[in-house]
Amino acid sequence: MLYTLAGGGTLCGVAALVLLIVSTATDFWMHYRYSGSSANQGLWRFCINHKCHAHTITVAFWDATRAFMLLAVLSCFAGTVLGLSAFTNGTKNRRVRTGGIALVLSGFLALLALAVYTGVTVTFFGKRFLDWRFSWSYIIGWVAVILAFAAGVFQLCAYRQTSEEPAPSNNPDS
Numbered sequence: 001m002l003y004t005l006a007g008g009g010t011l012c013g014v015a016a017l018v019l020l021i022v023s024t025a026t027d028f029w030m031h032y033r034y035s036g037s038s039a040n041q042g043l044w045r046f047c048i049n050h051k052c053h054a055h056t057i058t059v060a061f062w063d064a065t066r067a068f069m070l071l072a073v074l075s076c077f078a079g080t081v082l083g084l085s086a087f088t089n090g091t092k093n094r095r096v097r098t099g100g101i102a103l104v105l106s107g108f109l110a111l112l113a114l115a116v117y118t119g120v121t122v123t124f125f126g127k128r129f130l131d132w133r134f135s136w137s138y139i140i141g142w143v144a145v146i147l148a149f150a151a152g153v154f155q156l157c158a159y160r161q162t163s164e165e166p167a168p169s170n171n172p173d174s
Contacts (some may be wrong), residue, residue, distance in 0.1 A: 009154030010083035012147045013103050017076045019144035020110060024069045026137035027052060030121060040135070043069065061120040068113030069141075072106045076148055079103035083155055093159055100155025107148030114141050 023029075027042035040047040043066050045054050082099030117138075 005154050005158035007087075009100065009103065009151045009158060010080060010087075012151035012154060013076060013080040013083055013099070016103070016106065016144045016147035016151055017073070017080050019140050019147065020069070020073045020076055020106070023137045023141035023144060024073060026135075028135040029117065029138040029141075031133055031135050042137070061116050065113045065117045068109045068116065072110035072113065072148070075102050075106035075109060076144075079106060079148075079152065079155070083151075096155055097159040100152045100159060102152075103148050103155060104152030107145050107152060110141060110145045110148060114138070114145065 024043065027045045027047055028040045029043060030041040031038065039049075040052075043062070045052045047053070079099045079102030082095045082102060086095040086099065121134075
């Protein structure tokens with residue numbers, strides 16, 4: 001049971017890590033119409049008429065969203081590595097528990113990033129542009145949040161399962 005829970009947590013952690021990297025690295029968190037042509041808004045750049053430009057204005061919500069997403073990626077990476085290392089050296093309770101905590105923290109940080117981005121986007125762009133929608137990379141970020149939380153819960157359940165199991169007895173039945 002332990003290897004099933006820890007393995008499922010590690011598998012979800014790897015999937016969450018890939019999705020977090022993809023959603024953080026892309027330039028398409030939001031699509032909207034800008035003067036009759038399509039435009040894309042991302043964490044790092046904005047694109048208008050197939051020309052991308054770096055965000056030159058340092059607004060607090062951009063910086064907060066970027067920081068939370070980068071911390072989520074790093075935390076998810078640490079949780080995944082700890083989960084994998086528990087299998088290579090035999091099951092280590094502390095590594096499984098620490099990996100689970102890191103994965104739950106990763107999900108929480110990504111949730112904060114997406115909440116900040118959503119709140120500012122809806123209040124600012126919702127009033128300014130009538131025709132806007134969130135993009136596929138933004139949605140991938142939400143899927144990564146769910147997977148990171150699930151991975152952390154699996155790892156923590158695996159830790160709890162091993163800490164509750166009694167030690168096997170060495171008394172042979174006669």
